[in-house]
Amino acid sequence: MDTGLIAIAAGLAVGLTGLASGWAEKDIGSAAVGAMIEDDSLFGKGLILTVLPETIVIFGLVLGIMLMGQM
Amino acid sequence: MFGRKGNYPYAVARVRGKKRMLLKGEDYSKMMVMELPEISRFLGETNYQKEMAELGGRFEGVDLIEHATYRNMARNFRSVLDFTNGELHDMLAAYLTRWDHWNVKVILRGKSFGADMESIREDLVPAGNLSEEYLNSLCSMEMGDELFAELSRKLNAPLPPSAVEAYKQFGKLTSIEDYLDKLYYERLLDAIGTNTKPKRLFRAFIQREIDIINLETILMLKEEKAPPEVILNYFIEGGLQIDRKMATNLANAEDRKALAAELVKLDFYEEIKEALESEEKPLRNVMDALRLYQIRKTETLSYLYPLSVIPVFDYMFHKKLEVDNIRIIARGKVSGLDTDTLKRLLVI
Numbered sequence: 001m002d003t004g005l006i007a008i009a010a011g012l013a014v015g016l017t018g019l020a021s022g023w024a025e026k027d028i029g030s031a032a033v034g035a036m037i038e039d040d041s042l043f044g045k046g047l048i049l050t051v052l053p054e055t056i057v058i059f060g061l062v063l064g065i066m067l068m069g070q071m
Numbered sequence: 072m073f074g075r076k077g078n079y080p081y082a083v084a085r086v087r088g089k090k091r092m093l094l095k096g097e098d099y100s101k102m103m104v105m106e107l108p109e110i111s112r113f114l115g116e117t118n119y120q121k122e123m124a125e126l127g128g129r130f131e132g133v134d135l136i137e138h139a140t141y142r143n144m145a146r147n148f149r150s151v152l153d154f155t156n157g158e159l160h161d162m163l164a165a166y167l168t169r170w171d172h173w174n175v176k177v178i179l180r181g182k183s184f185g186a187d188m189e190s191i192r193e194d195l196v197p198a199g200n201l202s203e204e205y206l207n208s209l210c211s212m213e214m215g216d217e218l219f220a221e222l223s224r225k226l227n228a229p230l231p232p233s234a235v236e237a238y239k240q241f242g243k244l245t246s247i248e249d250y251l252d253k254l255y256y257e258r259l260l261d262a263i264g265t266n267t268k269p270k271r272l273f274r275a276f277i278q279r280e281i282d283i284i285n286l287e288t289i290l291m292l293k294e295e296k297a298p299p300e301v302i303l304n305y306f307i308e309g310g311l312q313i314d315r316k317m318a319t320n321l322a323n324a325e326d327r328k329a330l331a332a333e334l335v336k337l338d339f340y341e342e343i344k345e346a347l348e349s350e351e352k353p354l355r356n357v358m359d360a361l362r363l364y365q366i367r368k369t370e371t372l373s374y375l376y377p378l379s380v381i382p383v384f385d386y387m388f389h390k391k392l393e394v395d396n397i398r399i400i401a402r403g404k405v406s407g408l409d410t411d412t413l414k415r416l417l418v419i
Contacts, residue, residue, distance in 0.1 A: 031080035038088025
């Protein structure tokens with residue numbers, strides 16, 4: 001029973017943070033592309049800003065791995 | 072009328088990028104000390120490169136600059152319209168119909184003064200819904216019933232017979248122009264809902280613009296000593312702060328002191344106070360102050376509401392300002408104005 005709940009929790013931690021990252025990156029990504037069309041020197045900045053929300057899913061992944069370690 | 076949300080992040084990032092590419096204060100300073108051919112060459116190295124190259128064979132001097140700047144502005148506005156979608160696109164499309172009305176007014180004015188087709192086309196900005204081809208076809212029509220009927224059909228609103236009669240009898244276009252202005256704002260306000268924040272922002276923006284136009288009209292007509300009832304004929308309904316009652320009080324104000332006592336109620340009074348009290352050309356100073364206020368206010372709002380239609384307007388205002396400034400410098404150079412006078416005429 002506990003093993004099953006831990007597995008669900010790990011899945012939720014990765015899945016929900018993945019969705020949250022995607023949601024955040026959607027607007028940043030489209031803004032970055034818009035800015036790059038007008039000035040292509042903004043590519044580096046745009047890329048960095050776009051991947052910043054990726055940290056959310058990394059936290060989720062770390063949490064997921066830690067939870068799996070409890071199984 | 073407006074459905075779907077719109078691509079705000081993408082559009083706002085693009086217009087901010089476009090705004091960054093506009094001419095800066097130091098560019099104007101450089102242009103003011105240049106001769107006309109040098110200004111043309113300078114513009115050919117900026118965002119106007121494409122238009123200057125396209126039109127370089129057909130026009131020269133100040134005509135080239137005027138054609139190129141308006142064509143560039145129309146292209147930019149149309150491109151903004153093309154890369155937006157959803158309610159953002161719909162709001163911009165509704166807003167840009169102002170250029171249709173502008174173009175119609177330019178054609179009517181040009182025709183009534185007997186200007187040739189080429190000089191009328193010089194001032195057209197095909198940034199609205201009416202295409203360049205259609206506007207050219209209007210230019211080639213004879214001034215009179217045929218043109219009025221075509222305009223009524225295209226705008227889907229019959230021109231008021233009294234306004235047409237006023238033109239036929241006295242050659243005055245003011246009633247038709249006034250009707251077009253009122254029609255634009257009436258339709259625009261009708262089209263904007265209030266159910267979302269962007270729409271409410273857009274509405275407030277338009278209402279503030281109506282206030283400024285009404286105030287400019289009142290001040291201008293008062294300067295020309297027009298009677299209050301004539302002034303009120305030109306009042307556009309729907310403003311944010313100036314309602315008909317306040318407009319009546321302003322129109323009836325006996326002197327500048329009475330005018331100021333009424334204007335103090337406006338939240339932008341501080342912006343125009345100094346200009347209103349100035350001894351030399353107060354009207355021109357007030358107009359400039361109002362224009363600057365509108366631009367600054369839009370700029371501030373564009374930072375407060377970054378994901379709205381306001382940053383797009385902010386860009387459009389600055390673009391229009393840039394084009395006006397370039398034209399002022401070019402015309403000023405032709406007229407032999409000195410740098411100090413030119414500097415005073417520019418709005419930077």
